[in-house]
Amino acid sequence: MTSFRTTFRRHGTAALITLVGALDALTAPALRGEVERAAQHQPSQLVLDMSGVKYLSSAGLRTLIFARHKMPDGSRIVLVGANEAIQRTMQLVGFHYSVEFSDRFPFGEGEPGVATS
Amino acid sequence: MTAPVHVVRDRIDSYPTHQIAGYGVRPGRHMPFGATLVPGGVNFSLHSSTAEAVALVLFRRGEHTPLAELPIPDEFRIGGVWAITVFGLDYENLDYGYRVHGPRDPHIADRFDPERILADPYARAMSGRDVWGAEPDWHDPYQYRSKLAFDDFDWDDDQPLRIPQEDLVIYEMHVRGFTRDPSSGVAEPGTYAGVVEKIPYLKSLGVNCVELMPVFEFDEFENQRIDPTSGELLLNYWGYSTVGFFAPKAGYAATGRFGMQCDEFKNMVKELHAAGIQVLLDVVFNHTAEGNEDGPTIHFRGLDNRTYYILTPEGYYYNFSGTGNTLNCNHPVVRNYVLSCLRYWASEYHVDGFRFDLAAILDRGEDGAPLANPPLIEALSFDPVLRDCVLIAEAWDAGGLYQVGSFPNYGRWSEWNGKFRDTVRRYLKGDVGTIGDLATRMVGSPDLYSRRGANASVNFVTCHDGFTLNDLVTYNGKHNEANGEGNRDGGDDNNSWNCGVEGPTDDSEVQRLRLRQMKNAMVLLLTSQGIPMINAGDEVGRTQQGNNNAYCHDSTLTWFDWGLTERNSELFDFVRNLIAFRVAHPLLRSRQHPTGEDHHGLGYPDISWHGVHAWSADWAPDSHLLAVLRTGLTAEGLADYVYIAVNSHWEGHDLQLPELPADTSWHLFADTFAAAPGNVAPGSEVPLDNQHSVHLGPRSAIVLIGRRR
Numbered sequence: 144m145t146s147f148r149t150t151f152r153r154h155g156t157a158a159l160i161t162l163v164g165a166l167d168a169l170t171a172p173a174l175r176g177e178v179e180r181a182a183q184h185q186p187s188q189l190v191l192d193m194s195g196v197k198y199l200s201s202a203g204l205r206t207l208i209f210a211r212h213k214m215p216d217g218s219r220i221v222l223v224g225a226n227e228a229i230q231r232t233m234q235l236v237g238f239h240y241s242v243e244f245s246d247r248f249p250f251g252e253g254e255p256g257v258a259t260s
Numbered sequence: 261m262t263a264p265v266h267v268v269r270d271r272i273d274s275y276p277t278h279q280i281a282g283y284g285v286r287p288g289r290h291m292p293f294g295a296t297l298v299p300g301g302v303n304f305s306l307h308s309s310t311a312e313a314v315a316l317v318l319f320r321r322g323e324h325t326p327l328a329e330l331p332i333p334d335e336f337r338i339g340g341v342w343a344i345t346v347f348g349l350d351y352e353n354l355d356y357g358y359r360v361h362g363p364r365d366p367h368i369a370d371r372f373d374p375e376r377i378l379a380d381p382y383a384r385a386m387s388g389r390d391v392w393g394a395e396p397d398w399h400d401p402y403q404y405r406s407k408l409a410f411d412d413f414d415w416d417d418d419q420p421l422r423i424p425q426e427d428l429v430i431y432e433m434h435v436r437g438f439t440r441d442p443s444s445g446v447a448e449p450g451t452y453a454g455v456v457e458k459i460p461y462l463k464s465l466g467v468n469c470v471e472l473m474p475v476f477e478f479d480e481f482e483n484q485r486i487d488p489t490s491g492e493l494l495l496n497y498w499g500y501s502t503v504g505f506f507a508p509k510a511g512y513a514a515t516g517r518f519g520m521q522c523d524e525f526k527n528m529v530k531e532l533h534a535a536g537i538q539v540l541l542d543v544v545f546n547h548t549a550e551g552n553e554d555g556p557t558i559h560f561r562g563l564d565n566r567t568y569y570i571l572t573p574e575g576y577y578y579n580f581s582g583t584g585n586t587l588n589c590n591h592p593v594v595r596n597y598v599l600s601c602l603r604y605w606a607s608e609y610h611v612d613g614f615r616f617d618l619a620a621i622l623d624r625g626e627d628g629a630p631l632a633n634p635p636l637i638e639a640l641s642f643d644p645v646l647r648d649c650v651l652i653a654e655a656w657d658a659g660g661l662y663q664v665g666s667f668p669n670y671g672r673w674s675e676w677n678g679k680f681r682d683t684v685r686r687y688l689k690g691d692v693g694t695i696g697d698l699a700t701r702m703v704g705s706p707d708l709y710s711r712r713g714a715n716a717s718v719n720f721v722t723c724h725d726g727f728t729l730n731d732l733v734t735y736n737g738k739h740n741e742a743n744g745e746g747n748r749d750g751g752d753d754n755n756s757w758n759c760g761v762e763g764p765t766d767d768s769e770v771q772r773l774r775l776r777q778m779k780n781a782m783v784l785l786l787t788s789q790g791i792p793m794i795n796a797g798d799e800v801g802r803t804q805q806g807n808n809n810a811y812c813h814d815s816t817l818t819w820f821d822w823g824l825t826e827r828n829s830e831l832f833d834f835v836r837n838l839i840a841f842r843v844a845h846p847l848l849r850s851r852q853h854p855t856g857e858d859h860h861g862l863g864y865p866d867i868s869w870h871g872v873h874a875w876s877a878d879w880a881p882d883s884h885l886l887a888v889l890r891t892g893l894t895a896e897g898l899a900d901y902v903y904i905a906v907n908s909h910w911e912g913h914d915l916q917l918p919e920l921p922a923d924t925s926w927h928l929f930a931d932t933f934a935a936a937p938g939n940v941a942p943g944s945e946v947p948l949d950n951q952h953s954v955h956l957g958p959r960s961a962i963v964l965i966g967r968r969r
Binding site: 167168169200201202204205208211212232234235236237238240241 | 350351352353410412414416448451453513514515518519520523524526527530531
């Protein structure tokens with residue numbers, strides 16, 4: 144059984160989802176649920192902390208596109224800490240148009256988030 | 261107290277009703293055929309007209325031994341269709357296939373084989389050849405493995421481009437060969453993603469339509485062999501031998517190893533569309549990779565041999581394709597299969613049209629005889645999903661049926677005009693008796709397409725099959741020794757001329773003549789009515805060293821050498837300017853054949869033929885010179901005059917020019933005898949000093965326009 148968990152926090156108008164483990168067809172529904180929950184807050188940006196993702200399958204990648212469609216128009220989706228292979232694969236299949244890559248969080252490191260797990 | 265959350269009740273059909281082999285299942289949906297993701301599970305549907313029992317066989321990705329085998333209960337069958345929905349599958353890591361039992365009392369032509377796992381003919385993705393050229397696992401009893409595909413690609417606003425057919429300039433290319441050579445400089449050589457990186461090149465050339473040689477899953481290792489002389493591994497590089505009709509070739513995807521070839525392909529289409537470039541697929545429905553009696557059992561023959569193939573009464577395969585078997589295209593079941601497949605590619609992949617390999621086979625009936633009203637061709641012609649698709653027939657087959665000009669078309673189909681190719685080649689090499697035919701080809705072959713118009717004619721001088729343009733002017737004969745068949749394979753009717761020396765030479769005069777001949781060919785191709793098609797690389801003089809049948813070479817022999825774009829930049833610029841010239845002069849693209857009348861009150865007929873003397877063409881059998889004046893309107897509605905003169909004589913000639921209106925004078929667009937580059941960007945044409953006469957060099961072409969002073 145693949146292990147995967149997510150946590151959700153709010154940082155001002157941003158929403159942060161931290162992903163840990165393997166994201167594939169079996170665990171993708173959990174992330175989809177989290178994304179839907181985040182979208183209810185109408186955040187200005189959705190930040191996905193990918194640094195704890197050990198494995199990302201094609202079904203997992205599609206969840207990131209799913210997020211694009213769930214989020215309000217004009218909002219950003221930022222992937223933080225996505226490794227080279229993930230970024231490259233997303234570019235090869237055109238998924239990179241839906242998201243931005245970054246190596247740092249787009250809000251203050253020390254800023255306390257509001258946990259709403 | 262929070263408000264009660266309203267939960268949408270799950271569909272009742274998203275729960276299992278039975279347990280088979282440890283899986284929750286329920287009777288499936290019989291349509292559509294194939295494997296489809298449904299809430300909570302996967303629906304599998306398969307048809308066979310005479311099978312007696314079917315089992316669904318599930319594998320973990322790549323494993324030899326099945327994970328489970330689920331006999332589909334007979335009560336799940338309706339008619340000849342078995343359908344089952346299976347729940348709780350790890351569908352991303354799943355390969356599937358079928359075990360099919362035939363009747364106890366089989367027909368002589370049945371080939372049921374329950375020892376084998378059959379692929380799903382409707383599989384939307386296949387694995388087994390995920391990485392091009394990687395040695396297959398020959399111990400795997402299930403070589404071509406059906407997989408599920410996601411159909412949730414984010415297309416944004418993309419849709420097929422629907423460029424008017426008369427405006428198309430087609431570029432025929434091989435996905436792998438286009439960028440496989442290291443000189444391409446792309447991040448993922450030889451892939452769909454590689455094509456995307458080269459879109460700026462296609463834009464700079466000016467083509468607006470690519471025609472991709474086969475991209476349906478095939479096995480490059482089919483008939484693999486070592487050439488005894490060179491020791492080179494010979495593969496099926498072209499891929500005219502389909503394994504999976506609904507599955508994009510995984511080995512052409514940089515992401516094929518992750519099973520994301522469908523997405524990478526779609527992204528390529530989306531990016532090409534965003535650049536204004538259409539995508540046509542070269543599709544092969546005349547035969548399959550199952551071959552003849554000795555070929556492999558992949559799917560059709562173990563499911564329904566008598567339905568899918570044209571067979572002799574004794575059960576042997578007819579071989580109208582020259583490759584072992586013949587798909588029974590006009591059987592209602594096969595017809596539906598082909599139609600479903602093309603609808604799938606048009607709707608799911610947004611492709612803009614299709615070119616049908618050996619299409620004459622598509623109008624042979626079940627007895628092999630050509631039909632006057634072939635139901636498959638008719639169905640494709642009037643299909644609602646395919647309505648805007650370009651349909652192009654290669655209107656001949658290997659069984660002797662030649663239908664250029666007579667392919668059943670329902671006013672809908674275009675054809676590869678083999679007569680354009682042959683006439684232009686014969687004219688250029690200097691054959692006598694070609695002038696009249698050349699004139700006919702230049703105006704869109706009204707002898708063949710008087711009712712259908714010029715759009716029915718796809719004009720080409722070269723294509724993947726045969727010499728490249730450079731080799732057409734460099735070799736008298738084919739040089740196919742590297743194919744390992746003692747130079748016996750490949751056509752001998754090349755109508756080529758080596759310009760005096762066989763093969764490469766340092767003789768600068770020969771080199772200049774060859775370049776001129778290539779330019780002459782491009783002038784005829786790109787100023788003629790009908791849809792022009794360029795063989796990728798011909799714009800930079802790509803060579804295959806005289807090999808006119810390079811289907812088996814995955815090497816520098818067939819790969820696009822990007823160094824040529826610099827070494828032969830003169831030819832590239834010449835072709836680019838010619839394409840732009842075609843765009844600037846709508847009269848060259850008219851879908852109506854000329855009539856010799858003055859449609860726009862210009863004082864000139866829409867077409868007139870000339871020679872050394874204006875208004876007097878030399879139609880004699882030994883004539884080598886022809887000039888044409890075409891008149892019409894520009895896109896802005898202004899009077900337009902285009903004069904094209906070609907000379908295949910070894911001597912130059914002074915041509916008297918037809919007189920233009922008083923306020924208009926002759927300007928030079930192209931002269932293939934002149935120093936480099938030989939033409940100019942449209943709009944920069946230079947007025948002629950002498951408005952009454954022009955010199956046409958030996959084996960040369962000139963193009964003039966009349967422009968107001």
